[in-house]
Amino acid sequence: xxxxxxxxxxxxxxxxxxxxxxxxxxxxxxxxxxxAAAFAKLSGNRLLRxxxxxxxxxxxxxxxxxxxxxxxxxxxxxxxxxxxxxxIDARIEFPPIVAGIATxxxxxxxxxxxxxxxxxxxxxxGQIEAAIAYGLTRRRMFACIILPQLVRLALPGFxxxxxxxxxxxxxxxxxxxxxxxxxAKGAAEATGMPFTFYLVAAGFYLLVTILSLLLLGLAxxxxxxxxxxxxx
Amino acid sequence: xxxxxxxxxxxxxxxxxxxxxxxAFASLAISFMxxxxxxxxxxxxxxAVRYTVLFYTLxxxxxxxxxxxxxxxxxxxxxxxxxxxILWPWLSSPMVCVLLTFVLNTTAYTTEIxxxxxxxxxxxxxxxxxxxxxxRRTQALRxxxxxxxxxxxxxxxxxxxxxxxxxxxxxxxxxxxxxGVARMITLTDYIQFEPYVTAAAIYLALTxxxxxxxxxxxxxxxxxxENRIG
Numbered sequence: 001x002x003x004x005x006x007x008x009x010x011x012x013x014x015x016x017x018x019x020x021x022x023x024x025x026x027x028x029x030x031x032x033x034x035x036a037a038a039f040a041k042l043s044g045n046r047l048l049r050x051x052x053x054x055x056x057x058x059x060x061x062x063x064x065x066x067x068x069x070x071x072x073x074x075x076x077x078x079x080x081x082x083x084x085x086x087x088i089d090a091r092i093e094f095p096p097i098v099a100g101i102a103t104x105x106x107x108x109x110x111x112x113x114x115x116x117x118x119x120x121x122x123x124x125x126g127q128i129e130a131a132i133a134y135g136l137t138r139r140r141m142f143a144c145i146i147l148p149q150l151v152r153l154a155l156p157g158f159x160x161x162x163x164x165x166x167x168x169x170x171x172x173x174x175x176x177x178x179x180x181x182x183x184a185k186g187a188a189e190a191t192g193m194p195f196t197f198y199l200v201a202a203g204f205y206l207l208v209t210i211l212s213l214l215l216l217g218l219a220x221x222x223x224x225x226x227x228x229x230x231x232x
Numbered sequence: 233x234x235x236x237x238x239x240x241x242x243x244x245x246x247x248x249x250x251x252x253x254x255x256a257f258a259s260l261a262i263s264f265m266x267x268x269x270x271x272x273x274x275x276x277x278x279x280a281v282r283y284t285v286l287f288y289t290l291x292x293x294x295x296x297x298x299x300x301x302x303x304x305x306x307x308x309x310x311x312x313x314x315x316x317x318i319l320w321p322w323l324s325s326p327m328v329c330v331l332l333t334f335v336l337n338t339t340a341y342t343t344e345i346x347x348x349x350x351x352x353x354x355x356x357x358x359x360x361x362x363x364x365x366x367x368r369r370t371q372a373l374r375x376x377x378x379x380x381x382x383x384x385x386x387x388x389x390x391x392x393x394x395x396x397x398x399x400x401x402x403x404x405x406x407x408x409x410x411x412g413v414a415r416m417i418t419l420t421d422y423i424q425f426e427p428y429v430t431a432a433a434i435y436l437a438l439t440x441x442x443x444x445x446x447x448x449x450x451x452x453x454x455x456x457x458e459n460r461i462g
Contacts, residue, residue, distance in 0.1 A: 060439075062397070062432045063399075063400035064400075065411060066414075066432050069428045070429065070432060073424040076424075081425075163294075168296070170299060173298075184299075184302075188307075192310070193310055194302070194303075195303060195306075198303045198307050199303065202295040206291065206295050209290075209293075209295075210290075
């Protein structure tokens with residue numbers, strides 16, 4: 001009995017790599033999207049601004065699960081209708097991991113947009129003006145003035161988004177990705193011990209949360225070094 | 233495109249939207265009652281009390297809602313003691329399991345939000361209340377709770393929207409709320425596009441109404457906080 005529980009627990013935890021891969025890949029997509037949309041929201045171009053606002057409004061107004069179902073079921077259905085209409089004999093289908101990364105990247109990109117936008121707005125205007133006065137190129141201004149402060153100012157929101165994202169990956173098990181949650185469901189059904197194995201899954205996510213809090217807390221302290229020296 | 237199927241099923245969507253709103257507001261209302269006292273306990277001077285509440289909020293905020301829901305709905309049946317108890321007719325119903333899980337989950341988030349609001353009340357306001365000779369009860373009712381709630385409004389608004397969206401998970405345990413209705417139509421009519429787009433539109437509309445309503449509430453009750461900054 002305990003041997004069986006141990007074996008199933010091992011398969012559940014082995015799927016932790018799938019969960020982490022999904023989470024980190026989605027985080028990268030979300031960060032890139034969020035950065036692009038944050039600059040779009042603050043740009044002088046009205047078209048860019050409204051496009052970014054529409055993106056964050058729509059994505060944040062729909063539940064994660066529904067966005068995932070839209071991307072996994074509705075989008076291929078729509079594309080296949082078009083393909084049929086053009087008379088091409090082919091079918092589009094996304095693997096669950098791709099649909100998962102696209103979904104979570106899209107959703108958390110919208111949350112990252114707000115985080116980065118607020119952080120960018122909190123960089124003192126005088127510093128940007130000084131950088132322009134010193135004749136820094138746009139690229140150097142971004143790398144040397146904006147980015148270091150952006151990291152510090154956005155880190156609390158970024159940490160929060162990551163914590164929510166890591167937990168949201170559990171949803172992707174519903175479209176068949178073999179992650180921690182999917183394996184827990186398998187073990188629960190095979191053994192008739194659902195509580196035990198969902199508890200194992202819960203423990204995994206809790207561990208990820210606690211480790212992330214500790215690591216990102218250390219990072220926050222690292223990026224605030226310059227600030228604390230100035231304090232009396 | 234097959235929108236006639238959607239038109240025929242609009243009454244079903246209306247039922248689904250009603251259930252979505254019921255789940256969200258029932259969970260929020262119950263959790264509000266629990267979170268206000270828990271926020272005080274979270275800031276208690278007794279270390280053991282403080283850490284007990286912290287443990288509860290950490291566990292429920294640190295694990296996915298889907299896992300919690302499956303733990304309650306599928307997991308509780310593992311125990312003979314629960315299956316033979318008088319509570320089993322309730323605990324085996326998806327509706328009760330969903331509400332129980334949602335309340336436990338959103339109470340954890342709301343407690344932390346309110347506890348944060350409580351910590352940020354200026355000391356002067358509390359000292360003034362004491363100087364007026366208010367009893368602890370009067371202090372809590374007239375000063376601490378109103379100040380805590382108004383300060384928590386923006387974050388609490390987010391939590392309400394999160395809860396509204398979280399109700400979509402109820403479809404995974406057979407409840408026919410908005411997402412459940414959409415899923416059912418995809419299975420009965422073999423169309424994948426229109427049902428989910430309709431569900432998304434319903435959530436978007438509900439979110440929009442909630443956000444707009446919340447802005448009115450915020451201007452009315454938390455407006456005094458904004459004036460002070462400007």
